[in-house]
Amino acid sequence: MRCRRFWCVRVPKERGESVRGALVEMGVFQRDAAVQRGGDYLYFPITGEINVGELAEDGFSDVKLLQRDFEYTERQTFENILGFTPSYEMIGDIAVIDSEDPDAKEIADAILLMHKNITTVLGMLGPVQGEFRIRDFCVLAGEPKTHTVHKEYGCRYEIDLARVYFTPRLGTERKRIADQIRSSDLVVDMFAGVGPFAIPIAKSAKRVVAIDKNPVAIKYLERNAPLNKVGNMEIICCDVRGVAHGLWHIADHVIMNLPHSADEFLDCAMDIVKPGGIIHYYDIREEDDLFLGAHETIKHAANTCGMTARVLDERIVRSYSPHQSNVVLDVQICPIAR
Numbered sequence: 001m002r003c004r005r006f007w008c009v010r011v012p013k014e015r016g017e018s019v020r021g022a023l024v025e026m027g028v029f030q031r032d033a034a035v036q037r038g039g040d041y042l043y044f045p046i047t048g049e050i051n052v053g054e055l056a057e058d059g060f061s062d063v064k065l066l067q068r069d070f071e072y073t074e075r076q077t078f079e080n081i082l083g084f085t086p087s088y089e090m091i092g093d094i095a096v097i098d099s100e101d102p103d104a105k106e107i108a109d110a111i112l113l114m115h116k117n118i119t120t121v122l123g124m125l126g127p128v129q130g131e132f133r134i135r136d137f138c139v140l141a142g143e144p145k146t147h148t149v150h151k152e153y154g155c156r157y158e159i160d161l162a163r164v165y166f167t168p169r170l171g172t173e174r175k176r177i178a179d180q181i182r183s184s185d186l187v188v189d190m191f192a193g194v195g196p197f198a199i200p201i202a203k204s205a206k207r208v209v210a211i212d213k214n215p216v217a218i219k220y221l222e223r224n225a226p227l228n229k230v231g232n233m234e235i236i237c238c239d240v241r242g243v244a245h246g247l248w249h250i251a252d253h254v255i256m257n258l259p260h261s262a263d264e265f266l267d268c269a270m271d272i273v274k275p276g277g278i279i280h281y282y283d284i285r286e287e288d289d290l291f292l293g294a295h296e297t298i299k300h301a302a303n304t305c306g307m308t309a310r311v312l313d314e315r316i317v318r319s320y321s322p323h324q325s326n327v328v329l330d331v332q333i334c335p336i337a338r
């Protein structure tokens with residue numbers, strides 16, 4: 001506890017509750033300092049000088065503004081530890097930051113101080129790479145590990161960040177897709193990873209087929225399905241190209257979360273989607289052509305199979321780089337009317 005001089009409002013005890021409520025509503029109540037009592041008065045510390053007239057107009061004509069010393073607890077903030085607020089992601093009990101930040105070590109220590117639930121801070125060593133879309137990490141602070149359990153919208157995912165792809169930044173998008181699924185739907189997730197699309201979808205769908213080429217991602221998906229009480233999922237470890245033809249026109253929804261190269265797999269998606277079904281197509285696009293180019297690519301792929309592509313929705317999911325965005329197009333694939 002420390003002592004500091006604050007502006008405060010002196011108020012007769014019997015009016016304490018209503019004045020306190022008014023100060024909270026005005027956003028000026030100083031929560032870090034202890035309210036004082038003296039004689040028939042209460043002293044409410046506030047964040048700065050205010051116009052008592054505002055309170056008086058509300059009927060508090062007997063309140064007085066003055067300065068007084070209060071005991072207060074200094075709250076830890078990034079601002080007072082580091083002098084700035086860093087950017088970081090939290091995945092389960094691991095925080096992830098950019099290892100190239102010159103203040104990386106200080107930021108990592110500050111994160112451990114600020115978040116009691118974080119046990120490890122990892123530094124990203126470069127971008128996600130390769131077919132499996134994984135990246136290397138270094139341990140900057142805390143326990144040396146890359147394995148965690150992440151919670152999202154009531155589901156839990158076991159993940160090894162160094163061996164599988166995962167981002168918490170698509171949580172809202174995954175919920176948006178899961179909310180579209182009906183109990184009669186069959187859904188194919190072509191690039192399922194550890195299951196953050198497939199698992200919540202399986203809770204609403206009749207059946208889900210989840211495919212991934214990374215055997216480690218599949219190992220985690222096989223654990224994550226029962227962890228979330230999902231029993232209606234077929235899990236396939238292989239290149240989607242090898243199984244697409246065997247899933248001929250079975251899917252009401254196809255999830256294509258392989259930004260950068262989903263276009264190379266549109267022929268597989270056309271094999272899998274039912275006439276009238278929907279493809280959820282993810283892409284990384286430049287700011288000067290967010291959707292049109294992707295729409296043209298899907299339209300071309302559909303036309304090649306004697307189908308049409310109707311865009312039902314197009315959205316920016318998240319920013320990817322200063323001039324690029326991760327976008328999604330929900331596209332219905334229908335036979336061409338003759």
Ligand SMILES: C[S@@+](CC[C@H](N)C(=O)[O-])C[C@H]1O[C@@H](n2cnc3c(N)ncnc32)[C@H](O)[C@@H]1O
Nearest residue numbers: 131132133165191192193212213214239240257
């Ligand atoms: C961007 S990650 C998305 C994972 C998951 N959908 C998610 O949101 O966390 C793409 C995934 O596709 C898998 N993948 C890449 N090429 C593939 C292919 N040809 N066939 C099947 N899976 C593939 C990778 O292993 C990776 O797990």
